[in-house]
Amino acid sequence: MTTTTTRVLEPADLDDALAVLRREPVANAFVASRVRVAGLDPWRLGGEMWGWYAGGRLQSMCYAGANLVPICAGPEAVRAFAERARRAGRRCSSIVGPAGPTARLWSLLEPNWGPAREVRANQPMMETSSLPADVPPDPRVRRVRRDELDLLMPACVAMFTEEVGVSPTAGDGGLLYQARVAELVTTGRAFARIDDGEVVFKAEIGAVTEYACQIQGVWVAPEHRGRGLSETGMAAVLHYALREVAPVASLYVNDYNLPARAAYRRVGLTETGTFMSVLF
Template sequence: MLRTSAVRVLGERDRESVYALLDADPVGNVFVSSRLRASGLHSSRLGAELWGYVERGALTALCYSGANLVPVNAGPVAIRHFSEQARGQGRRCSSIVGPVEAVSDLWARLAPSWGPARAIRERQPVLEISEPPHVEPDPLVRRTRMSEFGLVLPACVAMFTEEVGVPPDSGDGGSMYRARVEELVRTGRSFARIEDGRVVFKAEIGAVTPHACQIQGVWVHPELRGRGYSVSGMAAVVRYALTEIAPRVTLYVNDFNAPARAAYGSVGFHEVGAVRSVLF
């Protein structure tokens, strides 16, 4: 049971109102929208709950509660209600991710009972591109094949560990992460440049909706960094994405990662917002 009548678990009957909220910001909400479009709104299929904040009879804010806790269009009052629900359930997520103000407020309310966080990424710029890349794409970057899964998975694990600070197999031995990487390869959303049995550059398109898609997992082999592989590689992934997947391509990056931000700028990405991440 939800602890406040202003918040309820949403389901398929709320589809129209939910997508109206999500589609008002298709880039900022691409992750949640992608999950719902892939699995539907029913909690048993989604593997998460979608909470709705109702104000004067209208659905005005959402909060995705799964492996990530993600507020959507949530102002201070909605955040207060969402924090009460989250605190009552106890922490079930590995991160809180969303707009800077909303996550700051949410974490301030949850920290006394959920803290401490393992890490907080204070500001991660959200970048977007909707036009052809400004640089020549790397012709050797292509979709990866299932026969190359044994090469791609270690590169993905290395990227995740470097980015998040813990390996993705620290909980369940890596079975869920392995399944997710396999799904991305199988569905043609994993891209790489592979030479002599080594992944030189790789990236995936994780979230996809009819309006936007999100690149994740950008990685260059440590021995080959500083040679421009990330710029031309990202240009190749962007070209694939715009041509075959969605009209807008987005990602977010740590604000302190100057080399990555410079590379994305060279490709043609521009900043459209920012998120904050609280990692456990």
């Protein structure tokens, strides 16, 4: 008989955790990037990493921080994670991950945690390992300089509010969000086209591992939409990402955002999976 157990992983479990993350390196890029930098210490990681064991081997995990993220989780592991999450109470602002396990996790948690503010059940995950063949990169898209943070922040806040439905300045006045944007600028992973002091296009490379990176925060100023700037801008970001950061670039997008999906396809991104997000 196969015995199962669930426990909080510790720093000594790092090699086993990385082996699980490598099984789906693109889908797991967000969590893997955090583990790569912080290890498994909850204080540095910003949350606990729950491990599900079968027959004494680590098979699945769940990151429990600001987000709740199931990792390589089958139905039995999802049930175990849901039970632990129920006992702990909701501490996260979202549940996000591959659609199958995320949907199962939410179905078990909704009776206790619901209702959610919004459920996005179908978010295509797109990826590419090739530079855009048919769309030239916008030569004006470049890395944002540190002295341009104040210029970039309003665009980031506008993007976040438009995408998530709430402002990132709520609660702490945006201090944590500004710190995250500043980190991306400092590490050279924030990109923008800035015309006459105005951010026209922007995007960031959020998660980075040796296998893949994840592009986020793609945004075009409303008054400049419909001019193809998202395509040429994304082409520029992909040149940076694939040449300097990782061999695969990915992102996930809302299924109803048809213009964005079309733009991403034109720069060579293909749909390879489905994510799901539950927003509180």
